[in-house]
Amino acid sequence: MNFVIAGILGLGFGFSLNKAGLTKYHRIANQFRFKDMMVMKFIMTALAVAMIGLYALRGLGMITFPTAPATYVVGNLVGGLIFGVGMSLVGY
Amino acid sequence: MKFILNYIRKDTWSPYIAGILLGIVVILTVVLAKTLLGASGAFENLAAYIGKVISPSNTYFNYVMPAGITWGVLLLVGVFFGGMFGAATSKTLKWGKKDATNSDVQWKRVFGPQTWKRWVLGFLGAIVLEYGAGIAGGCTSGLLISGGSLLVPAAFLFMGGMFASGIITALIVYRKRY
Numbered sequence: 001m002n003f004v005i006a007g008i009l010g011l012g013f014g015f016s017l018n019k020a021g022l023t024k025y026h027r028i029a030n031q032f033r034f035k036d037m038m039v040m041k042f043i044m045t046a047l048a049v050a051m052i053g054l055y056a057l058r059g060l061g062m063i064t065f066p067t068a069p070a071t072y073v074v075g076n077l078v079g080g081l082i083f084g085v086g087m088s089l090v091g092y
Numbered sequence: 093m094k095f096i097l098n099y100i101r102k103d104t105w106s107p108y109i110a111g112i113l114l115g116i117v118v119i120l121t122v123v124l125a126k127t128l129l130g131a132s133g134a135f136e137n138l139a140a141y142i143g144k145v146i147s148p149s150n151t152y153f154n155y156v157m158p159a160g161i162t163w164g165v166l167l168l169v170g171v172f173f174g175g176m177f178g179a180a181t182s183k184t185l186k187w188g189k190k191d192a193t194n195s196d197v198q199w200k201r202v203f204g205p206q207t208w209k210r211w212v213l214g215f216l217g218a219i220v221l222e223y224g225a226g227i228a229g230g231c232t233s234g235l236l237i238s239g240g241s242l243l244v245p246a247a248f249l250f251m252g253g254m255f256a257s258g259i260i261t262a263l264i265v266y267r268k269r270y
Contacts, residue, residue: 003166005124010170011177012117013129013233018178019102020110026198032255032262033270041107042114043237049115050241054122066127069229069239071246076235079228080253086221087232087254088261090214091199 016046025091032088103182118241127163128242130234131171132225134164157226202265228253 020042021027030036057063099105121129140159143150153159179185186192194200194207203209225231228250230239236254240247263270 002125002163006163006166007170009117009121009125009129010167010172011174012113012120012170013167014171014174014176015178016110016113016117016174017171018175019105019113019182020107021104023175023179025196029198029202029262029265032258033266038104038107042111043232045108045111046114046118046237047240049112050118050237051243053115053119054241057119057123063123063126065242066122068242068244069128069235069246071244071249072229073249076228076246076249077253079224079226080250081257082224083221083228083231083250084224084254084257084259085261086217086219086224088258089265090217090221092214092218092221 028087028091100181101183103184114237115241118238121238125163128234128238129167130164130230130238131168132222132231132234133157134162134168135222136226137162137165152226202269 017023021038022042027036027038031039054063054065058065118129121127136157137160140153140157143153144159147153176185176187186195189195194205194210199210203213221231225235228235229246230236230250232254235244235250236247240251
């Protein structure tokens with residue numbers, strides 16, 4: 001049952017990525033050149049909506065947060081630096 | 093109703109509408125599955141099958157990212173078909189078409205028209221990308237969007253690093269045309 005939910009959520013995830021144009025090279029490459037701010041607008045909107053929704057639901061006592069990604073300052077930064085090279089190069 | 097259907101058929105939505113849709117998916121993930129969205133972890137779960145054959149006592153593939161068909165792998169299958177469905181609704185699906193593997197005009201202008209170049213660069217770049225995601229503990233979806241919505245500091249450190257090196261890489265690739 002859990003796997004069915006995963007598939008359905010994946011459908012929504014992939015659909016939104018496609019409609020925002022994140023499946024195209026030029027969108028992501030142009031974000032890093034600041035010619036096209038679509039990626040940033042998309043990510044920040046998703047972030048804001050998810051943030052409000054999750055904190056509201058927790059405030060109402062309807063959910064508990066799952067295990068959050070761990071913070072280890074140097075690892076996150078170095079990982080982000082390496083990730084950025086790949087992302088800017090291939091644009092996926 | 094017709095307005096909504098026409099909007100679904102559009103190739104590119106307003107990023108705000110698409111962002112709201114993704115935000116709702118993130119919330120539903122936590123409500124229904126009690127976990128977070130994430131794409132890069134699933135690739136590591138699959139790579140662990142090969143990793144275990146090459147090095148059976150490897151700590152990373154035995155304890156951090158064990159092999160298996162996990163929740164994330166099924167999510168990736170959904171993402172694949174969701175993306176195809178999105179392209180099909182706007183009739184931009186390139187499955188089986190002549191220029192299916194390399195149709196991006198800007199890519200051709202920057203790197204050249206050869207298709208093999210895109211395959212090679214895509215493969216090498218994805219190795220770099222996945223390696224970075226492994227160190228940071230997530231990718232754009234798993235760490236930046238899911239972690240960020242829980243206000244995890246790691247997400248914002250990751251975003252800073254990602255943009256710093258992404259801008260520099262774009263500068264090197266585009267040089268004068270930046």
